[in-house]
Amino acid sequence: MARRPGDGLSDGADDRAAPSPATPYALPPTPLQGVRVLDLGVVLAGPQAALLLADLGAEVIRVESTQYFPPQTRGIFAHPSPEVVRNTIPVSGGYPNREPGERPWNRFPWFNTHARNKLSMTVDLQQPAGVAVFRRLAALSDVLLSNQSPGTLERLGLGYAALSRENPGLVYVEASSFGASGPSHDYRALGLQMEAFAGHDLLRHYRDRDVSSNTWAVTADAAGALGMALAAQMALYARRRSGHGQYVDLSMIENFIGLIGPHVLDFMHNGRVPRSLGNRHYSAVQGCYPCQDAGGPSRAADRHGRERGHLQQAASQTTNDRWLVLTLPDDAAWQAFCRATGNPPGCDDARFATVTSRLENHDAVDELIAGWTQTLPREEAVVRLRAEGLMAGPVLDDADAMADPHLAARGFFWEIDQADTGRHRYPGMPYRFANAKPGVRQPPILLGEHNAQIYKELLGVSDAAYEQLIAEGHIGTEYAAHIR
Amino acid sequence: MASASPNGATAAAAGPRGPLEGLRVLDLTRGAAGPHCTKLLALYGATVIKVERPRTGDLMRHAGPFVGDTPGIDRSLAFLDLNVNKLGITLNLACESGRAIALELVRRADVVVESFRPGTLARLGLDYAALCAVKPDVVLASISNFGQTGPYRDLPASEIVLYAMGHEMYGTGQPDAEPASMAPGVNLRFAGQTAAVATIAALLGRDAHGRGDWIDVSIMECFAASIDRRAISLTAYDYTGEKMVRLASVQGIAIPPMFNICGDGYFHMTVGQGTWWDGFVAALDQPFLREPRFAPPLTDPLLREEFDAFWLPWCMARTKREIVALFQEHGLPVAPVNSIADLASDPHLEARDYFANLLHPVAGMARYPGPPWQMQGTPGALWKAAPLLGEDNARIYGELGYDREALAKLASAGVV
Numbered sequence: 001m002a003r004r005p006g007d008g009l010s011d012g013a014d015d016r017a018a019p020s021p022a023t024p025y026a027l028p029p030t031p032l033q034g035v036r037v038l039d040l041g042v043v044l045a046g047p048q049a050a051l052l053l054a055d056l057g058a059e060v061i062r063v064e065s066t067q068y069f070p071p072q073t074r075g076i077f078a079h080p081s082p083e084v085v086r087n088t089i090p091v092s093g094g095y096p097n098r099e100p101g102e103r104p105w106n107r108f109p110w111f112n113t114h115a116r117n118k119l120s121m122t123v124d125l126q127q128p129a130g131v132a133v134f135r136r137l138a139a140l141s142d143v144l145l146s147n148q149s150p151g152t153l154e155r156l157g158l159g160y161a162a163l164s165r166e167n168p169g170l171v172y173v174e175a176s177s178f179g180a181s182g183p184s185h186d187y188r189a190l191g192l193q194m195e196a197f198a199g200h201d202l203l204r205h206y207r208d209r210d211v212s213s214n215t216w217a218v219t220a221d222a223a224g225a226l227g228m229a230l231a232a233q234m235a236l237y238a239r240r241r242s243g244h245g246q247y248v249d250l251s252m253i254e255n256f257i258g259l260i261g262p263h264v265l266d267f268m269h270n271g272r273v274p275r276s277l278g279n280r281h282y283s284a285v286q287g288c289y290p291c292q293d294a295g296g297p298s299r300a301a302d303r304h305g306r307e308r309g310h311l312q313q314a315a316s317q318t319t320n321d322r323w324l325v326l327t328l329p330d331d332a333a334w335q336a337f338c339r340a341t342g343n344p345p346g347c348d349d350a351r352f353a354t355v356t357s358r359l360e361n362h363d364a365v366d367e368l369i370a371g372w373t374q375t376l377p378r379e380e381a382v383v384r385l386r387a388e389g390l391m392a393g394p395v396l397d398d399a400d401a402m403a404d405p406h407l408a409a410r411g412f413f414w415e416i417d418q419a420d421t422g423r424h425r426y427p428g429m430p431y432r433f434a435n436a437k438p439g440v441r442q443p444p445i446l447l448g449e450h451n452a453q454i455y456k457e458l459l460g461v462s463d464a465a466y467e468q469l470i471a472e473g474h475i476g477t478e479y480a481a482h483i484r
Numbered sequence: 485m486a487s488a489s490p491n492g493a494t495a496a497a498a499g500p501r502g503p504l505e506g507l508r509v510l511d512l513t514r515g516a517a518g519p520h521c522t523k524l525l526a527l528y529g530a531t532v533i534k535v536e537r538p539r540t541g542d543l544m545r546h547a548g549p550f551v552g553d554t555p556g557i558d559r560s561l562a563f564l565d566l567n568v569n570k571l572g573i574t575l576n577l578a579c580e581s582g583r584a585i586a587l588e589l590v591r592r593a594d595v596v597v598e599s600f601r602p603g604t605l606a607r608l609g610l611d612y613a614a615l616c617a618v619k620p621d622v623v624l625a626s627i628s629n630f631g632q633t634g635p636y637r638d639l640p641a642s643e644i645v646l647y648a649m650g651h652e653m654y655g656t657g658q659p660d661a662e663p664a665s666m667a668p669g670v671n672l673r674f675a676g677q678t679a680a681v682a683t684i685a686a687l688l689g690r691d692a693h694g695r696g697d698w699i700d701v702s703i704m705e706c707f708a709a710s711i712d713r714r715a716i717s718l719t720a721y722d723y724t725g726e727k728m729v730r731l732a733s734v735q736g737i738a739i740p741p742m743f744n745i746c747g748d749g750y751f752h753m754t755v756g757q758g759t760w761w762d763g764f765v766a767a768l769d770q771p772f773l774r775e776p777r778f779a780p781p782l783t784d785p786l787l788r789e790e791f792d793a794f795w796l797p798w799c800m801a802r803t804k805r806e807i808v809a810l811f812q813e814h815g816l817p818v819a820p821v822n823s824i825a826d827l828a829s830d831p832h833l834e835a836r837d838y839f840a841n842l843l844h845p846v847a848g849m850a851r852y853p854g855p856p857w858q859m860q861g862t863p864g865a866l867w868k869a870a871p872l873l874g875e876d877n878a879r880i881y882g883e884l885g886y887d888r889e890a891l892a893k894l895a896s897a898g899v900v
Binding site: 028029030031032033034035044045048052053056057089090091094095096097098107109110112113114178179181182183184185187188189190192193194195196197198199200201202203204205206209211212213214215216217218219221222223225226227229230231233234235236237238240241242244245246247248249250251254255257258259260261262263264265266267268269270273274276277278279281282283284286287288289290321323324325326327329386389390391392393394395396397398399400401402405406407409410412413421424425426427428429430431432433434435436 | 502503504506507524528547548549551552553561562564565566612630631632633634635636639640641642644645646647648649650651653654655656657658661662663664665666667668669670673674677678679680681682684685686687688689691692693695696697698699700701702704705706708709710711712713714715716717718719720721722723724726727728729730731733735741742743745750751752753754808812815816817818819820821822823824825826827828831832833835836838839847848850851852853854856857858859860861862
């Protein structure tokens with residue numbers, strides 16, 4: 001029989017009979033209200049998957065530790081020096097005002113992006129007492145999400161077999177690069193290796209440069225987060241009828257290959273090995289073209305006037321870095337382009353007369369297009385192209401995004417006040433609901449912020465036992481002295 | 485009847501199989517993002533009825549590349565990929581009879597997914613209110629370029645336009661070149677997968693609380709919220725005022741580099757001179773690398789030359805799989821830079837039974853990517869290839885009570 005989730009902190013919505021649509025609610029319930037998730041994620045995919053469920057209303061408990069600092073999760077280091085911070089790109093070194101602060105692990109932008117709407121507890125899983133605490137939590141939960149390397153949880157006695165014995169309804173989603181089986185299942189592969197293995201690198205490099213020109217992207221990781229969230233929810237759906245949870249083995253490489261299906265079929269059906277088109281398109285004229293204006297400054301100093309470290313200076317970013325993208329799928333679009341640009345010489349060049357000839361002479365077409373875009377500020381060029389109904393748009397940077405009127409109108413950014421960082425805007429959800437009203441219930445979690453709540457209220461730990469767990473290194477809000 | 489295998493090899497699945505068995509999805513999507521969303525539901529057991537315009541069908545049917553490089557409405561590789569496991573009917577939604585039939589189909593469905601331009605459903609008399617009137621707890625997912633509201637709502641946009649406006653393209657690529665996008669099709673499918681997360685959530689909410697919902701998914705925001713650098717760079721910008729820019733990669737600086745050319749292509753490794761340097765040296769077992777002068781950090785260009793003089797020929801004498809196997813034995817993060825051909829012959833994917841055989845009556849037999857994750861209690865499966873145009877008209881309209889004659893009348897009236 002499926003366990004009943006939601007005792008303790010959540011409102012046990014699962015136990016209620018489904019109300020009729022006519023029943024008014026004081027507050028519309030969020031879709032995943034009543035679902036309890038344990039977040040054992042590290043780096044990106046796991047914590048992001050947990051965020052997706054948290055934003056949709058699940059109660060997500062992030063299980064952390066004061067004795068161990070997982071790589072690239074709450075920082076590069078727990079206590080990064082100001083010099084390290086200064087010489088790191090913003091996603092990893094962008095602490096507020098570039099200052100690590102007193103508790104840098106609560107101020108790390110990489111972490112705080114996916115840390116809201118969760119609860120944080122700490123426990124030392126290297127100690128038997130910690131494992132016992134976790135097993136009690138798992139017995140009370142609906143979902144466990146992990147992207148730790150294969151075997152890690154198993155070795156701690158926290159594998160699916162052990163936990164499902166006590167909680168047959170548990171949905172256990174384990175994501176890894178290669179999956180839990182197969183000859184390469186224990187291969188070590190970080191995000192960049194997944195992109196390489198899964199075929200993405202060879203499908204996206206500049207056409208006129210080799211694959212070593214690729215700069216970093218971790219699409220497999222990001223898609224892996226989506227896959228974990230989907231797998232967990234699908235398993236919950238199945239559980240409603242079967243009463244059982246299950247184990248899900250998610251290979252982020254396999255999940256990514258699902259995003260390049262047509263390329264796979266080109267090989268399987270046609271025996272052709274697809275090559276990168278760069279920014280081009282298989283059947284349309286397409287590209288990224290430089291515009292004239294200087295736009296937002298490329299900062300040699302941050303907005304407080306402090307000089308950036310040498311790594312940032314090496315960025316060799318010109319100030320003329322405004323671009324637009326354009327797709328011209330057919331003759332009608334080409335003619336519209338010619339009208340939009342005032343019929344520059346070359347528009348009626350015989351080489352550009354048909355779809356096929358334009359593709360064959362794409363380099364020359366690019367020259368014509370860039371010849372025009374370079375004479376105009378980005379916004380004006382985009383407006384003129386759109387006036388003819390063309391698929392065109394600006395290549396926006398972070399500053400543009402923060403000021404974007406559409407994102408503002410959509411309520412995309414959520415303003416959140418957190419104790420160690422103050423008030424900031426964070427990217428929210430990419431979808432809206434007509435009825436449910438998901439929002440911010442909890443700012444980006446401080447380390448161990450909810451220890452008392454979870455240990456005492458959910459797990460029923462006595463005050464004396466709580467103090468003992470503090471003394472033994474399980475419960476805390478700061479990293480242990482041995483952590484750098 | 486198409487034959488298939490769960491994650492690849494032997495037994496054939498005869499119908500929808502997986503955690504979503506019994507779920508009925510009315511699929512009004514076209515293109516890439518919407519169909520990928522409904523495909524994920526179909527891969528895991530939902531019965532997905534794909535509704536296409538009579539005679540022309542989903543525009544994606546006309547998008548190349550094609551099987552055998554021969555255009556045909558059942559030969560588009562993208563269409564074949566996006567529409568596995570789906571039943572296919574034709575229906576003209578723009579006429580009154582078509583609308584009535586659509587509402588009848590909605591009444592029998594749990595979930596409706598659409599990707600028309602915003603406002604289209606209202607014009608067709610099929611908006612959320614109209615659907616709720618026949619099915620009060622329906623889950624309607626609408627996937628559009630910029631969402632159902634907002635100043636950009638009606639702007640035309642292609643995949644690269646949406647990605648560029650999702651603001652991470654700016655920070656991707658070399659500083660001395662233009663910003664770079666991801667591989668074609670990846671971004672739109674990523675958006676479709678994002679939409680599926682909200683769709684299943686709404687379904688779970690319906691089961692728990694009795695009420696459906698209308699989900700408004702904005703593809704641009706799917707990119708802006710993605711954890712692949714984008715969302716994090718927004719947070720970092722708000723914290724510091726510094727935007728993500730295109731940086732020269734460490735390719736030219738790291739020893740060894742991240743991308744390395746070798747006998748049959750490239751491999752990628754993260755060694756630099758950090759955590760994994762000792763393992764790297766141990767794996768190579770070259771005495772000169774153990775000498776004190778090669779202790780990190782290696783900034784001396786002469787030492788770099790000496791390393792390169794050894795490293796390049798060493799790599800060129802070996803295949804990427806050999807090199808990866810060696811370094812993995814020493815616990816280093818390293819992977820081959822695979823082409824599609826490499827993936828098709830990879831022993832690990834083979835052992836995992838990842839590719840699944842599907843037979844399509846026109847396109848023929850091919851191996852497809854299998855279900856993206858392995859659910860051990862309720863596995864998903866590929867059970868049929870993409871539908872022919874109107875392939876399941878007889879069956880689905882039969883369920884609604886239309887016999888052959890009635891169906892023929894609908895067809896001649898242009899409804900079907």
